[in-house]
Amino acid sequence: MINAWEVGTMVAVVAGVVGFFVVLRGSAFPAHAIPNGAFAGAAGANLMGISPLLGLGAFSLLGAVAIGTLGRRTRSDVATALVLVLMLALGAAFLSQSTEYEPQIFSLLFGEILGVSTSQLTPVLIIGAVCILATFAMFRQLMLTCLVPDIAHSKGLRPAVVDLMFLVIVAGATTMTVPVVGALLIFTLMIGPPAAARCLTHRPGVAMALSVAISVSVVWAAIASSFQSNWPVGFFVGVFSAAWYGVARLAHTALRARRTTLATAISYTAAS
Amino acid sequence: MHVLFKPGFFSNVPVRHALVLGAIVALVSGVVGVMTVVRSQSFAGHALTDVATTGGAGAAYVGVSPLAGFLGGAVAGAGAMEFIGVQRARQRDIATGIVLGAATGLSALFLYLNATSSATTGVTQQVLFGSIFTVDSSTITVTALTGVIVLLVLAVVWRPLLLASLSAEMAAALGTRVRLVGAAFIVSMAVAVGLSSIAVGSILSTALLIGPAATALRLTRSLRAAIVTSCALGVVATWAGILCAYDSYDWDPSSHGLPVSSFIVGIVVLLYGISGLPGLRRRAHARNRDVLRTHDAHHAMPGSA
Amino acid sequence: MTTTPANSTRAPVLEFDDVSLAFGSRRILDHVSFEIRAGEFTGLIGSNGVGKTTLLKVILGTQRIQSGDIRINGTKRTARLRSVGYVPQKVSIDADVPIRSRDFVALGLDAHRFGLRRRTTEDRRRVDELLEAVDATSFADARLGDLSGGEQQRVLIAHALVSEPSLLLLDEPLANLDPRSVQEIVALLHNIAATRDVAVFLSAHEMNALLPVMDRIVYLTGGRAASGTTDEVVRSDVLSALYGHHVDVLQLHGRVLVVAEPGTTTDHLPSHETLKVD
Structure with missing residues (x-):
């Protein structure tokens, strides 16, 4: 139980930081595809008798690189969809050859946060720290290439390269979190809390702090609820994230109604 | 003949059903997919399979028909996406992500409840990977009928929808209600996707929606040609995949064959890769049909002389 | 603020009659009146952000107005009309x-x-x-x-x-074009207006490329508009009255230059044709 709190908090912090850029850069689809497809790697590793973490890492990295490089040449949503189905199809093939079936899939997709062992803590901590450090190291590049691509270009930044590096960070976050919280939960955490934070403030620093805070609150509340009710953690994470987003959207609309004069004048100037 | 088609391929009832069902799904997905790719809504197209799955899991728990669950889930998901819906493409993906996240959470709950309450074993696997070999003939009828309805709705909104997808402003200037035709499309897509995910599984649903359409768009010079090509590629990939899967039982006697979805996805992705070859693309992107004709005529000359 | 053109022989295709629109405290159109005729080429000139796109959306009916009347072919515009053709500023087709x-x-x-x-x-x-x-x-x-x-x-x-609309609206069609394409498109539109009996109404933040072909001009700044032939509008007295402070209109090598006095704000002057004397 103590392990669940520790690992849940770490996952929430990483999801809050990385997710901030997932939302800002509109990378929701890759953020769904990489963790979801990576489970095929774990299935493959299982079949070959090596550590599932290795398989996960390899597949999420491969997926990120494939999406990043293919997305440059063709429509990025098409590239993401095709890489995802290819990874899933491989996963289905691996699973068909393996004897373990349902519990395996279930835990890879939905995680077993309440059953995290102490030995799993160290790798989660290390990979998580690397992801956060990498995100902060690239903070300016990540902001510039999506907000003002022209300026980024004039400063010699190549959006495609920054994009690829960001997807690798997402792959890192995936590797760290899938074994403990599952492929589906990490995606939910990388979208809901940051999207809610973005509705509440326009300042990047504040939004990121808020995103982490919301994400941590969602995970804590979900673990507590799950412990009480015995229902899966993933359910509470999904519902609490969506609820946060709904509340934030309502607050955003209320705030905007108050500032309508100013905002329309600004958006008007920007639009025409 | 027997090298390619193992004995019993055509007389096997599950195989015959699979061939028919696969073709229906490939045809409907082929048409819907072209518009999905043109509108850059691949993420929604994929997410709706997972949302449909949630509906299926919920239906299993409540005890209503899985088909109603899948369709209801997908349509409700599409409605939620459209309700949150923001105009800019980047924000549209966030709306999709929020709905997908919530649906995933519900999925986790339903699967847990199903696992604890009743003996619905294999529901996770069935829901995630489906199987084209396990359908009965009533599913085929329902799929065909619903597919026809989806195609009819698309035919009605096609032209306003197309212009709205290319330039919302020009469509609005012609009097089109851009938001309305967009909503009509995403609901049609939800029905198509919900249906294909119960019939052939969520992996194949996305693969057949996006792959053949994206391939066809690269190869053709008009949308009409793209739709025909997309449908043809989808059917070919599905049939070839079914054949491979059937044959794969004989490849290694110790194994129990490989999943049909893996083969079909492999073929779909391979076709997409081939369509990126420069020679094929040059033809589709030639600036003038006359130039192309004279070019062809020039090359045909020595042979005909 | 409006100078009515003298030689109005044909019925107007588009009439703005005392039209006003404000976003909060920001006035976009402040009692604007002008007319556009079939077969004529009219330029809607104003700097970026002055409200040209909004004015075109008002004509299309996708933006509501707060007061005044808009008539197309003599009838008050209620619903969106198919008698208006529209080319937006940006169409990106993959x-x-x-x-x-x-x-x-x-x-x-x-x-x-x-x-x-x-x-x-x-x-x-x-x-x-x-x-x-x-x-x-x-x-x-x-x-x-x-x-x-x-x-x-x-x-x-x-x-x-x-x-076959009677009015063709174009929003900044010359932006992002190379100089040769600009000339070709301008000549094409002029030809269309003359031969097809269509009223061409085109917005631009720069008027020089349009001067040789423009039959009429609607000059928009700070919510107010002056309209008429270019000779009637592009003059020091008319533009000074419109801006509310003195500006000079200089003719140099067949190009027009609007020059503001030192100390006055030039924010609303068309960017490439403005010279601030310090």
Whole structure:
């Protein structure tokens, strides 16, 4: 139980930081595809008798690189969809050859946060720290290439390269979190809390702090609820994230109604 | 003949059903997919399979028909996406992500409840990977009928929808209600996707929606040609995949064959890769049909002389 | 603020009568009145952000006004009308979409209708005729996404004209075009106005490229508009009154230069034609 709190908090912090850029850069689809497809790697590793973490890492990295490089040449949503189905199809093939079936899939997709062992803590901590450090190291590049691509270009930044590096960070976050919280939960955490934070403030620093805070609150509340009710953690994470987003959207609309004069004048100037 | 088609391929009832069902799904997905790719809504197209799955899991728990669950889930998901819906493409993906996240959470709950309450074993696997070999003939009828309805709705909104997808402003200037035709499309897509995910599984649903359409768009010079090509590629990939899967039982006697979805996805992705070859693309992107004709005529000359 | 043109022989296609619109405290249109006639080429001139796009949206009916009347062909505009063709500022069509020039023009005929009505020989003839009129026949079967900016602009114009509107609106069609394409498009639009009996109404933040062909000008700044022939409007006294402070209009090598006095704000002057004397 103590392990669940520790690992849940770490996952929430990483999801809050990385997710901030997932939302800002509109990378929701890759953020769904990489963790979801990576489970095929774990299935493959299982079949070959090596550590599932290795398989996960390899597949999420491969997926990120494939999406990043293919997305440059063709429509990025098409590239993401095709890489995802290819990874899933491989996963289905691996699973068909393996004897373990349902519990395996279930835990890879939905995680077993309440059953995290102490030995799993160290790798989660290390990979998580690397992801956060990498995100902060690239903070300016990540902001510039999506907000003002022209300026980024004039400063010699190549959006495609920054994009690829960001997807690798997402792959890192995936590797760290899938074994403990599952492929589906990490995606939910990388979208809901940051999207809610973005509705509440326009300042990047504040939004990121808020995103982490919301994400941590969602995970804590979900673990507590799950412990009480015995229902899966993933359910509470999904519902609490969506609820946060709904509340934030309502607050955003209320705030905007108050500032309508100013905002329309600004958006008007920007639009025409 | 027997090298390619193992004995019993055509007389096997599950195989015959699979061939028919696969073709229906490939045809409907082929048409819907072209518009999905043109509108850059691949993420929604994929997410709706997972949302449909949630509906299926919920239906299993409540005890209503899985088909109603899948369709209801997908349509409700599409409605939620459209309700949150923001105009800019980047924000549209966030709306999709929020709905997908919530649906995933519900999925986790339903699967847990199903696992604890009743003996619905294999529901996770069935829901995630489906199987084209396990359908009965009533599913085929329902799929065909619903597919026809989806195609009819698309035919009605096609032209306003197309212009709205290319330039919302020009469509609005012609009097089109851009938001309305967009909503009509995403609901049609939800029905198509919900249906294909119960019939052939969520992996194949996305693969057949996006792959053949994206391939066809690269190869053709008009949308009409793209739709025909997309449908043809989808059917070919599905049939070839079914054949491979059937044959794969004989490849290694110790194994129990490989999943049909893996083969079909492999073929779909391979076709997409081939369509990126420069020679094929040059033809589709030639600036003038006359130039192309004279070019062809020039090359045909020595042979005909 | 409005100078009425003297020689109004033909019935106006578009009339703005005392139209006002404000976003909060920001006045976009402040009692604006002007007229546009068939067969004439009218420029809507104003700097970026002055409200040109909004004014065009008002004509299209996608933006409501707060007071005043807008009449198209003499009748008050209530619903959106098919008698207006529109070319927006930005249309980005992916090269991966197989839409040929002729397909896009044909959508101008039937994209407002539900269903898949078969296009007739007459439809195809009209599409071909329009493609020829905008000199786009040579790339009629090319993908729209593969065309250059100037070529795409021609196809969009053909699309807007194929339903035979009496008014053609274009939002900054010359922005992002190279100088040669600018000249070609301007000549094309002038020719369309003259030969097809269409009123062409085009917005631009720079007027010099349009001076040789412009029959009339609507000069927009700070919510107020002056309209008339270029000789009537592009004058020191008229523009000074419009800006509310003194500006000089200089003619140099056939180009017009609007010059503001030292100390006055030049924010609302068209950018490339403004000289601030310090």
